[in-house]
Amino acid sequence: MPKPVCVSPGLTVTPLRKTAGTFMLTASATLLSTMAMAIQRFPKPEFESAYTQPQTQIPLPRGEFLAYLDVFVLFASLCLITWLVLKKRSRFWVFFMSLFSLAYFGFYREGCICSIGAIQNVSLALFDHSFVIPLSVIAFFLLPLVFTLFYGRTFCAGVCPFGAFQDLFAFKPQALGSRLNTVLGIIPYLYLGLAVLFAATGTDFIICRYDPFVGIFRFNASFGMFLFAGILLLSGVFIARPYCRFLCPYGVLLNWTSRFSRKHLSITPKECIQCRLCEHSCPYDAIDVPVTTKSPETRPAMVKKMMMLTILVPFLVLIFGYTGSRLQETFAGVDSRVKLAKEVLALSKMQDAGNKMQDDSYEIKAFKASGKTESQVYSEASAVLKKFYVGGWLFGGFIGLAIALMTGGRMLPVYRTDYVTNKGRCFSCARCTDYCPVKS
């Protein structure tokens, strides 16, 4: 008899209160139904006429070498765009490069495989032994990050099909102001955290599920997704590249690697002459203006700020981590294994109460046909819940850290004499270079 399994505080599973006899009965019945597939009810016919049986043929998938071709195209595009941005400094050619990427990675490859989605494959592969991650997916995840680490976000400038697509719509970009940019900038951290959490627990690939553009690339999407994509693209007329700035989870990783890039696009090829011509040239608010008035802060004030930060960081990490862990059940509720356990539990409760059976849902039918026991289902679900407890802490802690660092970043004094690109946020689209009157 299976022992009671505590799935979670809110979902305590009662033991099977069935006699061993009925249990055996259901077991043998389910055995029958799983074998149903292979029952040969009618013998193989023996034909007398000259009939030859056709062979079953099913289409083969796309050739494997094409996956490596994609990697090659990605690598070549990254090299080319980096050269166009850093050496040619030409918006014109960057634009054509982005059209090519939109055509190839977007409409021809239909947005799949992409570096953004590869985050999930990488997370799942790290936590699930049996998931085999193809080398091409690893390459799609790593190559843009490595390029960004050396040359800034040139990937965003003209290789990512999502970025290229939105870039076409940036007709009347409005400045949002640094506060709004910072606050909305939290969303990608949330998205990244959730995507990793759900992928690592084997629950869902949310980046793919809520990918707004892939439906357009395939000319095939649900109404809801078309609406979402339409809203994003139209708002992109005023808020340039809304997905890139306020949603893209890969952008978080690119942002942080770009900050330490070795050579990054600069607005001016030589020295800034403070002409202010480029000041409003960036559609993405990624140009930092000079701050030449040294902040009048005294040393004690600085020390006080630093102390506040050292308290703030662990405090926020803990608070958010705790909140994340409390959301354990909400998160786990979308997992199919947990959903099944809840259904099975409800069913066995109903049977215990002697209620009449309703029509089984497909999930219950499949469960009965699979020959699994109830306790197996419960222990699978409780394992998932445990993962979400740890994952909830990590997710929350990550968000807390992100918020703390952002607050900290706004508190620190800045001093700069020139107009410079913000290495984290700049997409290296090379628009501003056209505005600079200094030519090399």
Next chain:
Amino acid sequence: MPNRREFLNTLMRGGILAALGMLSGALVFRSRDKNSCSYGFDCSRCSKSESCSLPAAIEARQTVWQLDPAKCIQCGRCATNCVMSPSAVKCTHAFAMCGYCDLCGGYFKPGTKALDTAAEHMLCPTNALRRKFIEDPFFEYTIAEELCIGCGKCVKGCSAFGNGSLQLQVHHDRCKNCNECSIARNCPSQAFSRVPANKPSLLKTFGNESPAKVPQKGGVNA
């Protein structure tokens, strides 16, 4: 001052590069790790080596989605949940398993008396299943794939009353090989899995028969 900042930057860059290197190393070696298989990839000792995807996937390093007809309960979600419409999942006929029955459980609605090709007797909503007289008493059933929507109605009939030779399969000429298959996410029987791209079919056969699969590029049920 700029020098100190430059130095810190270089340090961080080196750190991130090392982390990325370690990550990719872990990813490449992890799925080759002998621990991921309880037999250490000695397939000759394993009873599941026929259906196991690990060793082949590791050689091929590319996977595609496929559904296991033995697990499928023909819920109908294959027709509605695919990102493609009509679905990339289609009925496939394993001729080698078929009894060539006159009264086909996959072709006729239950309780049909007149065994003819009148549309109102057919189970298939799109008239994709075709019946052809071969010789008394055998009939051949083929699938017009361009019409099939993968609803699984015929599959259900065939596995309930016949030999189970009609089976649902993902057809990879239509399938986009989504990063996460949107049918897999909703399949009640977890019939979907990633299989090695060089062995893309999971058609079932009777135990002692040779596999009923000859995958061919662009091929259809002849």
